[in-house]
Amino acid sequence: MGMQRESPYPMVSIDEAQRLITAHVAPLGVEAIDVLRDAADGRVLAEDVYSVEPLPDTPKAGVDGYALRSADGDAPRRVIAEVTAGATPGLHVAPGTAVRIMTGAPVPDGADAVIMVEHTEERDGMLMVRHALRPGDNIHTVGQDIAAGQLVLARGTTLGAAEIGLLATVGRVRATVYRRPVVAVLATGDEVYEPDGEVFPGGVRDSNRYALMAAAREAGCVALSLGIARDDVQVQRAAILEALDRADVLLTSGGVSMGTRDLIKPLLAELGTVHFGRIAFKPGKPTTFATIDRPASMRSSPLLAFGLPGYPVSSLVSFEVFVRPALRRLQGDARPDRPRVRVTLRDPIRPSPDRPEYQRAIVTWEDGRLVARSTGRQGSSRLLSMLGANALLIVPAGTELYPAGAELDALMIGPLAPSSL
Ligand code: AMP
């Protein structure tokens, strides 16, 4: 068999590729879980959550001190009782009296303010105040923090510490969340071997499968390894069929270029529908997207198959730009995309003449602006260029150097790095 000179797949733009993917992605099913006890952080809520009761449910003291009537001004008061948090209301504060009260305790009837203990003295059952209060001082009013019937968490929200605290606050122990997608990852290549395997000349340790599995987990998915497939049609077909049986999404690495042993695209075309097989994008031009229908007996949505390039940087950058947003959409995330920001270049940047390029960069906050510095040589086999990168600089195709000080858009793929000196 001779080598093909011309790819049969038309080159699509980045936008078009993203559009084609999104058109085939809908949230997976939902499940009810114990959101407080099943380690639900990272899950996406599949329902709106409202509070039933107001918070606080009754007026409460915001500080330790004395509940009193503001109209009594700065006159001394007789202390008639003490209320602590959790006490049942029932007392009445009449003119000229006060009640010792602790933070979180219900404010007794008649009282309209609480004075901090630090601003008082108590002697022989009498309270002296250092200053007069205004009505409402140091009282948390009913519904001040959460109103009755208020929407506290919207569907599509990713659960983190604050969200889990809110679920507990409103008493929602069980809630429905989206199912985590199962992402099967297959490495291909006769030269590719397990990282703990015997070294051989020309061999390449399989970094892509492990990096992609970690990236899928970081995106909220369950990662499933399909191992390393030799460059053999039979073997690779069997691996894709295994994904069809066991996964929502398949990621393959390698085998999508123009070589005679690049078998993934023809296999995806044989088993399903290839939506694109080439993107005007660097690094990751051969990135391919296909859907494969399941046997009628399975009656679930088609397998989403992404043929990612073999070069380690290309596979991870393509994952970020094309796969990750789809994985977040599958989980119902209302904000599936990474934030896009405007950054100032610290170093000159050379664009690629023919394709928009996503260059790895480290973005920090300096002198009131976001500044990007390069991670060094941007070769698609140099995985070190991904190390520490928290941003992908979006560099339009062109021939003119972007000088230091120029501005470009960037996709934030990690938290802002600490400022350099
Ligand atoms: P391919 O697209 O299969 O021609 O692979 C492109 C380049 O990526 C080759 O140099 C491969 O050796 C390398 N490569 C392919 N798969 C992996 C992998 N799983 N881990 C690291 N490098 C790989």
Ligand code: MG
């Ligand atoms: Mg290969």
